[in-house]
Amino acid sequence: MSEVLTALVHASEKSANIARACKQEEALFQLLVQEKKSIEKNKRFVCDFKTLADVLIQEVIKHDLGKKFPGLEDHIFGEESNEFTNSLGEKIKVEVCATEEGTAELLSKVLNGNMTAAELLASIVHCGVSIEDPALEKVAAEIPQDTMALWVDPIDSTFQYIKGYANEKTKDGVYSKGLQCVTILIGVYDRSSGLPIMGVINQPFVTRDPHSLRWSGRYFWGLSYNDINICSLQNDVNAASPAAEDLCEEGSRQKEEMQDGDNDLSAVISTNESDAIKSALSAVRLYYAAGAGYKSLCAVQGFVSVYLLSEDTTFKWDCCAPHAILKSMGGGMVDFRECLKRKSKGNVDELPELIYNTPVNGATGVDRWANKGGLVAYRCRKHLDIIMNLFSDVNP
Template identity: 60%
Template sequence: MVEYSSRSTGKHSSKLGLLSPEDKRSTGFEDKMSDMIAALVHASEKAAKIARACRLEESLFGLLIEEKKEGEKNKKFVTDFKTLADVLVQEVIKHDVGKQFPGIENNIFGEESNEFMNGLGEKIHVKVCETEQETAKLLSKVLDGNMKAAEVLARSAHQNIVIPDLNTGRIDIPQDRLGVWVDPIDSTFQYIKGVSDSKPNNNIYSCGLQCVTILIGVYDLHSGTPIMGVVNQPFAVQDPETQRWSGQYYWGISYGTTNVCSLGPHSKNGGVSSESNSMPAPQHLKKGSAADLEEERFSAVLSTGETVCVQTLLKEACGDNIHYAAGAGYKSLCVVLGFVDVYVFSEDTTFKWDCCSPHAILKSLGGGMADLKECLRRRQDGNREDCSELVYNVPVQDVKGADRWANKGGLVAYRSHKHLEAVLNLLSGISV
């Protein structure tokens, strides 16, 4: 059974929202959604530790890769991989959040199947068991009896995590309205490749472990709008002496008239992970007013897989302020952090689990994530006022597998509506 750190001290910690159901009943404590974001951050930090643990030993990491089945592949890649780290992270998030908010685990959805086939041809469904020993025994079956590796992973899955008070204030949202999208390790290819010496250009990494993110987004099951998001960057900084990595996380809540974010002035921790308290604030936070930001030259981050037409148009508009990076989650994070004004992707190979969490954070900052092709279609029909934001509760019709949850119209992630308008004006002539 997972014990949260707040309980291991023998004290209750309602600020962190880490009380057990028994504690809540005994103290008259009622669930509130300010505790939900704390639970998501807590789960993301545990997930980040698992991701780092799996990369710590190459011999261990080599055991954790299994090629995805044809129906699970992202068509953008010739070879796409499912790692045990991916699946374990996803199951830990489901387990821990579901334990604190009973019933919500039925509405937690992710990219990965939890089914593995071991060397003996046995199908094993990965999950977090009641005890660390039981989890290790289960994982050893996936790892063809390698108990040492299984124990390392089980220890990470059951460890205690401490996070600071997030200072969200009280935010009440009916739990039965909430769905959760999880991308346990976004940019799996970069995670597997493991490049650690990538150099940034204007704070942006084009590739490498820095592009890996853990994404947990909460949305309204009825309207499909994003409500809360956590983006965890488990490989944010590497210590040059020990070669060990530390991470950083960011969160945001946008519900009704409430908009709070770890990057806002209300936050004391600035989004910095408990393992990385010495990290400086992002440079964009030191800039002037929002008006000053609007006066800066238009900038964008793209995928190398973007169409030639869109790349050409954006290069003409942005000049040197065009960047390329791996990972949909990381590119969205670049917009969240203000390193670029927009992330544009016209293809249909991003998914709901890629976008829900950064979308919620962008909403809390006054931005959003729009359906590119639907916005362009509406403009071509003469409707320039109504922009279509991505929603997270409606699958693509007549499609099977992962593509049911693809963003078929592409996307534009933005912090300012002015920059969204600039993108739509620029691309208004392309075919939709």
């Protein structure tokens, strides 16, 4: 059912339109921000926020996919609850109504009676999206709908979305912060095995027109199912799936890595990583960036060899989509600490891939879906092995 992948791309583009619209008017945007309650918070941040854009995007994805594939909406999970509280203290359940007028009326309650803003958002919610993607149109895969479930992160790197740095510069293609670090993540996994099947990463804020100050974005998709491995970064969607070693040769900064060992390997990490992790990675080029989705995207694009996180501060919704894309390219996403344990025992053949259908035993709230062992996202197995060898003295 490759039609699902097409629907994911369309949903991600509509979501990006909502994110851009919510951000365009600063006065409007200030109405949209609400601090998350303790049970919803990411413990890594003192303040963690959700926005109406987060909640609305998640509900739009559920609505649009459920309308096209009835029953699938019951298997779409995400970070956000759909309850929002306005300035009067009224709790409002955000949802897509049957009509544009109904959605506008509901959103106006969240927006303290701002009907103009509500009507603008409702028009985007109920408007179709047109996409020209010849590679996507050629994808053919039969995947039973009753095997699929989804993880959605409607706006990853909400802090960057709220702060809205627009003029950041890249270092070798990597943004350390800014709106470019904001992503929309939609991933599909197999309900039985928990392994990722397909994913879309949408980057709503890539370039800004200097005259209109309006943003445009881009998206990346991938599908990995049985023997089918296809992604938007392949030149020919009908070609045989490239091996990981071949994908590692893409890009001028990647070409010499196989011959030079770790001399040209690179990693992107969080500034909050421990000194032990930073010290172990001192032998490679090191970058710092915001957003789990964006750091994974840096690995997808080949700007870095790996994205590594040693802490348990990412969740299934952060990883399912990029994991699927990396898997379609011959790479993957593994449990960092489990990798260290297996390596210490000499078991390096079977990788502990992240899975998405099993909650953490005994955990509550969002921690039920945390990646407790951290993670390493990679495009090339050889690069993963070299990077992990740098941690021989690190206690898992």
